Structure formats: structure tokens, C-alpha cells
Amino acid sequence: MMTADGPQRISDSTVHRLSKYYRTLTYLSERGIKTISSEALAQHNGVTAAQVRKDFSCFGTFGRRGLGYNVLELQRNIARIMGLQRKWSVALVGVGNVGRALLDYDQFRIQGFQITMAFDSDPAKIGREFHKVFVRDVFNLENDARAGQVEIGVVAVPVVAAQAVVDKLVLGGVKGILNFAPINLKAPPGVFIRYENMAIEIEALAFAITNPELVRND
Amino acid sequence: MMTADGPQRISDSTVHRLSKYYRTLTYLSERGIKTISSEALAQHNGVTAAQVRKDFSCFGTFGRRGLGYNVLELQRNIARIMGLQRKWSVALVGVGNVGRALLDYDQFRIQGFQITMAFDSDPAKIGREFHKVFVRDVFNLENDARAGQVEIGVVAVPVVAAQAVVDKLVLGGVKGILNFAPINLKAPPGVFIRYENMAIEIEALAFAITNPELVRND
Structure with a gap:
């Protein structure tokens, strides 16, 4: 409207x-x-x-x-x-437990979000494949993301590494960042950041169970 | 107030x-x-x-x-x-990729949510341990949850199995359910359900990138 x-x-x-x-x-x-x-x-x-x-x-x-x-x-x-009538090119940074779950997460694929690249800093993971996605060295993140025309970056690295990863993703041309690290991040105007924290909803459950009389039903 | x-x-x-x-x-x-x-x-x-x-x-x-x-x-x-000044006893149902990521998810542990039991229907998983949690047969979910005084159930099973799992968790005495299956579930009054869908936030990113002029900054 x-x-x-x-x-x-x-x-x-x-x-x-x-x-x-x-x-x-x-x-x-x-x-x-x-x-x-x-x-x-x-x-x-x-x-x-x-x-x-x-x-x-x-x-x-x-x-x-x-x-x-x-x-x-x-x-x-x-x-x-x-924007779900099209495919989105996604890079995953951090191939830990959360990252590996996302590589095999049906709901991403079904909705058109294709993880085309994965990155990690661990030499034991670089060069391997997880769920058919090759793990690259995070050192090359900016260049690889740019070359691969990545649009969305998924950040699943430890808190201390998250902002540096975001900075590289931004330099690599991504327009959106989905962050799993429990920390607030900065990106320049025009780059959107969304936060995912799987503990937030279980805490909301703890709140509801503790204070059933305070929970809104609408 | x-x-x-x-x-x-x-x-x-x-x-x-x-x-x-x-x-x-x-x-x-x-x-x-x-x-x-x-x-x-x-x-x-x-x-x-x-x-x-x-x-x-x-x-x-x-x-x-x-x-x-x-x-x-x-x-x-x-x-x-x-309700974060105390520990919460949590049962995980479904030891797939998402379930295994949750078994090793620091943010649950840090905030006091302890996954004390895990359940699956796959004979190849039952009896094994993942991240030091023993996998039980989902057939015994109601009794085991009751015996273990489980307060919160985490549902990470396929859509077709989700409501049956919720029904068993409710019979087993849980007061809250965190659901990862992409389906709306029913529970009786007094049992709270919260939904976690990791694709929702990446879709919000797709929306923002597609319609930057429509995104609220507040």
C-alpha cells in the first residue's frame, strides 16, 4: 500500500x-x-x-x-x-554442529536457499565435504563469496570470530546475514542482519511455565 | 504490575x-x-x-x-x-541432524536447559550415545519422561511423527514443548508449545533484500 x-x-x-x-x-x-x-x-x-x-x-x-x-x-x-519464487545463493561460515545441521536442513532447500559454499578455519575440516558441500578456508571468504555471487551469509562461528566474518561477507558482496552467534553484529546500511538463537524460544517456555498467569494467549 | x-x-x-x-x-x-x-x-x-x-x-x-x-x-x-535461576530437565525427541546439533548446543547448557534424555525410533540409533546422551526407544517416551521428571520436550522429528510425539510427552507430564517440525501442534491447556523454524529468519532476510523500502528499522 x-x-x-x-x-x-x-x-x-x-x-x-x-x-x-x-x-x-x-x-x-x-x-x-x-x-x-x-x-x-x-x-x-x-x-x-x-x-x-x-x-x-x-x-x-x-x-x-x-x-x-x-x-x-x-x-x-x-x-x-x-522473494521465494527464486533461488538464493547462500554461504555457510562455520561447519560445527549447528553448521552441519544447516547443511542438511530441508527447510532451507525447500524454500530455495541453496548453501553453495561452506567455510571454516579448522585445517581438519578444510577440503572435506559435509552433506556434499566442499569446505573452503575462511581466509578466502571475501574473494570466494564474491566469485560465487553469494547473496546471503550464514554465520555459525564462535562469538569471538563473528564480527570479522561479517566484515568479510560484506566485502564479499552479500546483502543479508543470518547470525547464529549469540552476539550483536554490525553491518553497513543496505546489508541486513537477522539473528537466530535457538535458546530464546526455550527460555520463553521456561518463562511461560514459571509464570503461566502472565502469558498472553493472543 | x-x-x-x-x-x-x-x-x-x-x-x-x-x-x-x-x-x-x-x-x-x-x-x-x-x-x-x-x-x-x-x-x-x-x-x-x-x-x-x-x-x-x-x-x-x-x-x-x-x-x-x-x-x-x-x-x-x-x-x-x-525461570533461569534454576536447571530445567529436557528430553530431546529425534536424534537427526537438528537433534544432534541441539545435544551439543552450548546456549542450552549455559542457560540451564539440560538434555537428560534423547529418544529416536531408528534401531540404528537406539542404545547409542551422542554427545554423552544415551538414545532411548521413542516407544517408551511417556514412561521414561515421567520417570525422569522431564519438564520440557524438544521435538525434532519429521512432520508426520510430531503430533504423536507431543501427545506422548504430554502424557509423560511435560509442561512445555519446543517444536522444530514445520507443523502446528496441539496440546492441552497448561502445556505450552513454542515453535522454532530456522528458515523463518532466512526468509525474512529474503524479504528484506527483495523489498528494502518496506523494511521497518524500529
């Missing part, structure tokens, strides 16, 4: 929900289901139908009142908005 | 931020730093000082104007609120 101030900005929560709707629509289309109501889509995702309609209204309305949404059309529209 | 309607409910975003503040405070206290201003704590976490003060006001004010927060005291308070 355009406003006098330019395009309406989209919150993280909306973007996350679009990812989830997209999964539901993929699931439905694989089962030959042609249409879905905002109510059903909402129920699949633990939100309200009003939320679903509001999320889609940011991008123009795709549904028709009384008829619901065309599953394939909506799936295509979300893919286009999210 | 108590209101006429009972305790004020806390949003997911606030809980996630508390986790992040807690990490900053741990980092500072390990380096012998005694006090921190809301401004500095905000800067460490990419939020505003007003947001920091608002987040803490939900739990009563811990800081003193002009003096900042006492690092150790604030760390202890957040730990108490989040």
Missing part, C-alpha cells in the same frame, strides 16, 4: 506470519486443495481471521468475499512478495 | 527482549562491570532506552535514575522472572 510517505513499512511479525501462511498454502496445494477462507487459514496458524485479512491488505487484497482465497494464486503472490 | 484485571500479561516480544538483556548482563558481569544505564543496555540490543525502561517496568523498576542499573542485581531479577 502506498501512502503520502511512501510504501507502508511491514513489521517483522507480519513477515514471519507471511512465511507461515506460505507453508500452509504449500501444504494445501500439494493436497489438491483449491481455495481457503481467511478463517481456515487463520486457524491453521493460530491467529484471527481479521489478522489474516489485515496482513494481506498490506499488499492489496487477494481474496474475494464469500469465495475465499485461491490457494495457488495466494501462494504465488506471497512467494513474489517474500 | 498488578491491575484490577489481575497481573499484566507480557508479550512474546518482551519475553524475547528479556532473554537478550540477560545475555548482555551476563557478558558485562563476566567482565566485572558493575552498573549499566538503560541507554547502554538499549544500544547493546538495538532498541531504545525507553523500550528498556518500559520492559522492566512490567516487573517493577530495578534501576535508579542517574545511577543506572546494578548489573548483578538486574541479572538476578531477570533470571528469577524468566
Whole structure:
């Protein structure tokens, strides 16, 4: 939606929900289901139908009142908005336990994120293959990322090495960084950083179990 | 904060931020730093000082104007609120790539989440040890979880098996479930489910790179 101030900005929560709707629509289309109501889509995702309609209204309305949404059309529209209709070239830096899990993580591949290169600093890993991806020397990260036209870098190295890796990825031309190291990182404008910490959600569980009366259900 | 309607409910975003503040405070206290201003704590976490003060006001004010927060005291308070001042007994179900990464994931251990049991359905894995955790037969999940007083179950099994695993964990007495399978799951009231999907954040990156003008910076 355009406003006098330019395009309406989209919150993280909306973007996350679009990812989830997209999964539901993929699931439905694989089962030959042609249409879905905002109510059903909402129920699949633990939100309200009003939320679903509001999320889609940011991008123009795709549904028709009384008829619901065309599953394939909506799936295509979300893919286009999210940049999921194309493949993304991804470099993984750090081939430890988390890195190796990501090399074999179906959800990356299915959504079009192809880890084309892996890097490590450990001589015992450099030159080996893990899940069919060759491990390169992180010393060459900038040049190799540039040569390989890497768009997204995944940082799965220890905290002390993370910022240096980000700096090299930026010099190598990446536009986005997914960081697994538990530390805040800096990148210049135009390079996006997102953080993944698998302990955050288990801590939210600990909070909920400790304070059931404080947990919002909406 | 108590209101006429009972305790004020806390949003997911606030809980996630508390986790992040807690990490900053741990980092500072390990380096012998005694006090921190809301401004500095905000800067460490990419939020505003007003947001920091608002987040803490939900739990009563811990800081003193002009003096900042006492690092150790604030760390202890957040730990108490989040349930991080204690150990949690965790069962992992599914010893695939993601499961094995979690068995060796420092951030779980550091925050007090101890994976005391692991389960799988694969005869080639049952009876083996991964990262010093013995793999049990998922057939015995309910009884073993109960006997081991497991509080949190981590579900890292394929989509088709996930709901059955949750049902067994619930019967086994767990109070919280962290789910890595890309599917929405059901649990009875009083059992909390949180979802972890490592592709969601990389999709948010794809969205940001595709639509830089739509990304909120707040």
C-alpha cells in the first residue's frame, strides 16, 4: 500500500506470519486443495481471521468475499512478495554442529536457499565435504563469496570470530546475514542482519511455565 | 504490575527482549562491570532506552535514575522472572541432524536447559550415545519422561511423527514443548508449545533484500 510517505513499512511479525501462511498454502496445494477462507487459514496458524485479512491488505487484497482465497494464486503472490519464487545463493561460515545441521536442513532447500559454499578455519575440516558441500578456508571468504555471487551469509562461528566474518561477507558482496552467534553484529546500511538463537524460544517456555498467569494467549 | 484485571500479561516480544538483556548482563558481569544505564543496555540490543525502561517496568523498576542499573542485581531479577535461576530437565525427541546439533548446543547448557534424555525410533540409533546422551526407544517416551521428571520436550522429528510425539510427552507430564517440525501442534491447556523454524529468519532476510523500502528499522 502506498501512502503520502511512501510504501507502508511491514513489521517483522507480519513477515514471519507471511512465511507461515506460505507453508500452509504449500501444504494445501500439494493436497489438491483449491481455495481457503481467511478463517481456515487463520486457524491453521493460530491467529484471527481479521489478522489474516489485515496482513494481506498490506499488499492489496487477494481474496474475494464469500469465495475465499485461491490457494495457488495466494501462494504465488506471497512467494513474489517474500522473494521465494527464486533461488538464493547462500554461504555457510562455520561447519560445527549447528553448521552441519544447516547443511542438511530441508527447510532451507525447500524454500530455495541453496548453501553453495561452506567455510571454516579448522585445517581438519578444510577440503572435506559435509552433506556434499566442499569446505573452503575462511581466509578466502571475501574473494570466494564474491566469485560465487553469494547473496546471503550464514554465520555459525564462535562469538569471538563473528564480527570479522561479517566484515568479510560484506566485502564479499552479500546483502543479508543470518547470525547464529549469540552476539550483536554490525553491518553497513543496505546489508541486513537477522539473528537466530535457538535458546530464546526455550527460555520463553521456561518463562511461560514459571509464570503461566502472565502469558498472553493472543 | 498488578491491575484490577489481575497481573499484566507480557508479550512474546518482551519475553524475547528479556532473554537478550540477560545475555548482555551476563557478558558485562563476566567482565566485572558493575552498573549499566538503560541507554547502554538499549544500544547493546538495538532498541531504545525507553523500550528498556518500559520492559522492566512490567516487573517493577530495578534501576535508579542517574545511577543506572546494578548489573548483578538486574541479572538476578531477570533470571528469577524468566525461570533461569534454576536447571530445567529436557528430553530431546529425534536424534537427526537438528537433534544432534541441539545435544551439543552450548546456549542450552549455559542457560540451564539440560538434555537428560534423547529418544529416536531408528534401531540404528537406539542404545547409542551422542554427545554423552544415551538414545532411548521413542516407544517408551511417556514412561521414561515421567520417570525422569522431564519438564520440557524438544521435538525434532519429521512432520508426520510430531503430533504423536507431543501427545506422548504430554502424557509423560511435560509442561512445555519446543517444536522444530514445520507443523502446528496441539496440546492441552497448561502445556505450552513454542515453535522454532530456522528458515523463518532466512526468509525474512529474503524479504528484506527483495523489498528494502518496506523494511521497518524500529
